[in-house]
Amino acid sequence: MGKIRVNNPGILTTIQDLGRKGYQQYGIGPGGPMDQFAMEVANALVGNPRSNPVLEMPLIGGSYLTTEDCLIALTGANMEPSLDGQAIGMYETILWKKGQVLFLGPAKDGIRTYLALGVDLGIEPVLGSYSTHIRSRLGGLDGGPLKAGDQIAFRGESKRKVCFHLAEKDIPSYGREARIRLVLGPQDEAFTEEGKETFLSQTYTISMDSDRMGYRLEGKPIAMVGGADIISDGLVFGSIQVSGNGQPTIMMADHQTSGGYAKIATVIRSDLSILAQMGPGEKLEFEALSPNTAQELYREWRLSLDQIEKKFLKGPRQKAFSEEDKDLSLALVEAFSRSGLESLYLIRDSLEVKLKK
Amino acid sequence: MSYKALPWDGLRGESMQVNYKVVGDRGLLVEFENKICPKISGQVRALMERLEEGGTYKALAIEEVIPSYRSILILYDPMQISFDVIKLRIQDLVLKAMVQEEGPRKILQIPTLYGGQMGPDLEYVAKYNGLSTKDLIEIHSKTDYLIYMLGFTPGFTYLGGLDPRIGSPRLESPRLRIPAGSVGIADLQTGIYPIDSPGGWQIIGRTPIPMMDLDRDPPVLARAGMYIRFRPIQPDEYRSIEESVKLGTYRAELI
Numbered sequence: 001m002g003k004i005r006v007n008n009p010g011i012l013t014t015i016q017d018l019g020r021k022g023y024q025q026y027g028i029g030p031g032g033p034m035d036q037f038a039m040e041v042a043n044a045l046v047g048n049p050r051s052n053p054v055l056e057m058p059l060i061g062g063s064y065l066t067t068e069d070c071l072i073a074l075t076g077a078n079m080e081p082s083l084d085g086q087a088i089g090m091y092e093t094i095l096w097k098k099g100q101v102l103f104l105g106p107a108k109d110g111i112r113t114y115l116a117l118g119v120d121l122g123i124e125p126v127l128g129s130y131s132t133h134i135r136s137r138l139g140g141l142d143g144g145p146l147k148a149g150d151q152i153a154f155r156g157e158s159k160r161k162v163c164f165h166l167a168e169k170d171i172p173s174y175g176r177e178a179r180i181r182l183v184l185g186p187q188d189e190a191f192t193e194e195g196k197e198t199f200l201s202q203t204y205t206i207s208m209d210s211d212r213m214g215y216r217l218e219g220k221p222i223a224m225v226g227g228a229d230i231i232s233d234g235l236v237f238g239s240i241q242v243s244g245n246g247q248p249t250i251m252m253a254d255h256q257t258s259g260g261y262a263k264i265a266t267v268i269r270s271d272l273s274i275l276a277q278m279g280p281g282e283k284l285e286f287e288a289l290s291p292n293t294a295q296e297l298y299r300e301w302r303l304s305l306d307q308i309e310k311k312f313l314k315g316p317r318q319k320a321f322s323e324e325d326k327d328l329s330l331a332l333v334e335a336f337s338r339s340g341l342e343s344l345y346l347i348r349d350s351l352e353v354k355l356k357k
Numbered sequence: 358m359s360y361k362a363l364p365w366d367g368l369r370g371e372s373m374q375v376n377y378k379v380v381g382d383r384g385l386l387v388e389f390e391n392k393i394c395p396k397i398s399g400q401v402r403a404l405m406e407r408l409e410e411g412g413t414y415k416a417l418a419i420e421e422v423i424p425s426y427r428s429i430l431i432l433y434d435p436m437q438i439s440f441d442v443i444k445l446r447i448q449d450l451v452l453k454a455m456v457q458e459e460g461p462r463k464i465l466q467i468p469t470l471y472g473g474q475m476g477p478d479l480e481y482v483a484k485y486n487g488l489s490t491k492d493l494i495e496i497h498s499k500t501d502y503l504i505y506m507l508g509f510t511p512g513f514t515y516l517g518g519l520d521p522r523i524g525s526p527r528l529e530s531p532r533l534r535i536p537a538g539s540v541g542i543a544d545l546q547t548g549i550y551p552i553d554s555p556g557g558w559q560i561i562g563r564t565p566i567p568m569m570d571l572d573r574d575p576p577v578l579a580r581a582g583m584y585i586r587f588r589p590i591q592p593d594e595y596r597s598i599e600e601s602v603k604l605g606t607y608r609a610e611l612i
Binding site: 021022023024025026027028030126127135136137138182183185186231232233234235236238239256257258266267268269291292294295297298299302 | 378379380381382383384386388391392393420421422423424425426427428429430432435436439440506507508509510511512513515551552571574575576577581
């Protein structure tokens, strides 16, 4: 029986599996990973069922220690991970040895990192899921994010004995701008033709007010036929509501189950993973698809995930980053812990600037 | 994207229009008439009952259904069924649902201790409406409230039917913590807080019974389509119900 000790939990690290299914009609949201692609690939790299619980780490990963050997894989945003100061790679199977400290700094590209563990975690599911839903205090460890000093017990040996990695060309790259595909509706009739044109033609900025519940966007207001209010109805991960001021909000993994604003469109499943890796200040444009094309893309997305093992290459990857970058990353984490969350995006920007120099 | 069905004359002798709308790459929204009333809510319930019949979820690859006042959002697995096919199958179910007789009312009785520490705003709401607290309690507890939908927070019930004589504005500054079981009024709505949460409703009483219980499946006590009736109780009954809840011997008052 081993344990993972949380020395430093990062910012809002939570345990996530594929989420609670079937409880939205009782007002209980599904939760689940923001970036399902990265989450499933991480599990596959350690030989887990792809639906296993993982750690989702936004912006800064933190530091963890294991008391027993454990296979791990890290996917999503690159936080320049290291084991006892030795750089390790993203998107590869890694043996985390007993007593080693796993450290993850600020995200260099993208904003969420997934840590899969090739063992059985000693936590109990709530309503069929391990996913942490902070607002309803459900799942994970006591319904909340990880805290310093938390311990996660685990059992069992890692199933996989061989190291794999995903080829560079198959790893998503994250930009600061993205074109997000969607299907108009279900309440697109609430907006004027001009309003829909505004929505589809402009560049939006993701606002500071964005988290696991939803991303608020800033742009020119969308013109409506009447008001924004509708009789409350069901929401899905990816629903885009437009409130009275004409600004859209994209519902993300921890969205409420119902909402009272007209929904102009719904983001397609595959592009939610792209959105999940974007943060405040970054830019979005939208492209409307026909429902048939959207369903085709869904099937392609699902099949590519179901067959991801076919793309794995045997053996380890090359070293991920330089010593100099690591020192910078340590300094930035320290700066963050002194000055708090508000400075976080400044830190990310300065990190990017320094890395470019 | 909206697909309108032809107007259809139901066997109950009313014409009805249902919209079937695309929701992204994995959802179908079935919309009934755009209003909040028991009749439309009954249509939603009737379709829900059809969907919940054994085997329907599996046959239509349904992953989740979210009923509301006037619609049902159906999330399905696009690997197994396409929008066009599920839409046709749901249209059939809508037709079948409409010939169904309405079942008897299910009323969930909620024992409620009004006023005092449990209902700190009872006197304010009474005074606001120019009533005595006794009259307020009587008016509040004599209506059967239809549960239109659950949402907002886990287990929260959207109820219809509050007597306008006891409506009341929200608190000017919301409370940081309202205990689970609190019964409140806001504008022309009444409801029960199923879990501890912040909130701005005027709190007039509290029930000792758990509206949410994670050891129950489903974890909620109240279901959409049921009615809620508040039954005024005294402090000693509150304590004895609280005790039986703790012992696990409490049985919901379903009539």
